[in-house]
Amino acid sequence: MTILNVALGQRSYDILVEEGLLDRAADHLAGFARDGRLIVVSDETVWAAQGERLSRGLGPVQAAPIILPPGEASKSWATLAHLVDRLLALGVERRDHIVAFGGGVIGDLAGFAAAIVNRGCGFVQIPTSLLAQVDSSVGGKTAINVPAGKNLVGAFHQPSLVLIDPTVLATLDARQLRAGYAEIVKYALIEDAPLFAWLEENGPALLGGEPGLLHHAIAAAVAGKARIVAEDERETLGRRALLNLGHTFGHALEAETGYSDRLLHGEAVAAGIVCAFQFSVERRLCPSADAERVQAHLAATGLPTRLGDIGIAADGRRLVAHMMHDKKREGGRLPFILTRGIGQAFVDMSVELEEVEHFLDRRA
Incomplete structure (x- = not known):
């Protein structure tokens, strides 16, 4: 395992890179679960390809998935509003951690929602595209697109942990x-x-x-x-x-x-x-x-x-x-x-x- 740290004082966090991390997700995520549950935000494509694997890797921790449409078009006010409504309906609290399980779009959406729901709760990144693994999952930039331009509405909101499993890339075209x-x-x-x-x-x-x-x-x-x-x-x-x-x-x-x-x-x-x-x-x-x-x-x-x-x-x-x-x-x-x-x-x-x-x- 490669362990890297983003040194930001109280907002510091680790990035773990290892093959098979998804299969041992509970080892790293169980501490973030409340009452044995973790809310997982993903998209239809990623969940169909990797959702069962993540659920198995979480072991006794139950995944409560919120599945969104894939693609850049989802980085919108409408999808963000839908996600926030779903999170609130699931009873998310400020001390909860939302798991962003997908590419850069899901990371941006889940991270932005985590920044604004209850005036801020935690989140964890499990990036599933190479682009998200090497770029968007690290650094705390979250955003949606608006008619005026790309990523113009968002927040800096650092994750608590980033788990990078290169084996998930096997399903990428x-x-x-x-x-x-x-x-x-x-x-x-x-x-x-x-x-x-x-x-x-x-x-x-x-x-x-x-x-x-x-x-x-x-x-x-x-x-x-x-x-x-x-x-x-x-x-x-x-x-x-x-x-x-x-x-x-x-x-x-x-x-x-x-x-x-x-x-x-x-x-x-x-x-x-x-x-x-x-x-x-x-x-x-x-x-x-x-x-x-x-x-x-x-x-x-x-x-x-x-x-x-x-x-x-x-x-x-x-x-x-x-x-x-x-x-x-x-x-x-x-x-x-x-x-x-x-x-x-x-x-x-x-x-x-x-x-x-x-x-x-x-x-x-």
Whole structure:
């Protein structure tokens, strides 16, 4: 077992990474149960694939499931209201812990509901997608989408524990696995050049499901995020903003595709990372060889790296208009995560949006 800690004083918590954790869930979750029951929030797809396994792993602890529709469309006011009503009907109390058992959508919804029900109760993350395991389950960001943009309504609410079992990924299709892999690459590109070199060598076998490689990559990515979150929990110092490498461009692409399955979040991040590197090259910040290396690796894994791969024909002005709904906007300016090379990301507040428009026009 790999045990990582997010050091946040009284809000500190552990992240456990081990094959088979789901089958021994009671060992780690029994202490969170009240009267022998745990409320588990999941979606139809995950519960059908893994619900029975979790229930067996909980042993004497009874799972009280709340099952929601799958997909990004569920991150809405309507689904949040439905979830809160169900939680209250089940008699959830402030000292209870809600278990988020699913991908990033379920983690966001269950975490946000836990933040607001009874003015806040506890929750535990059991992420079941690679993207959620390496990214959204750690750090306490919870949110829903609204017409104005993605993740614009939410709360920082840290979990009490995160259980990561790489074996649950066996039920993921190849596309979902690739989408999660993009976030692992992101962590390497932020500040871990040796990890990127390791991914170049081991990525294909990792995506083929090799357990030891998956465990290593998950633990490395989570350790990177835990370190950054501990330094800047609420993204007030600029340090945590580095985790948005590829996201400013990527969220604009997601908005253009209607936050639909046409473009998964990790796919948008992959294309956004390439944009960030290429934009950095144009600004003479980053060696072109590094940008080419990043694009080649992501493309080799089957991830989109060009706007044409996504089928987007929108011009730069339209995509930048989507960016203006970014919640990280400050004084009308957007922080762009640019790079001086692999493992050398930094925050740049000096970027003129007209410059971004012209850059995107040349890549439409």
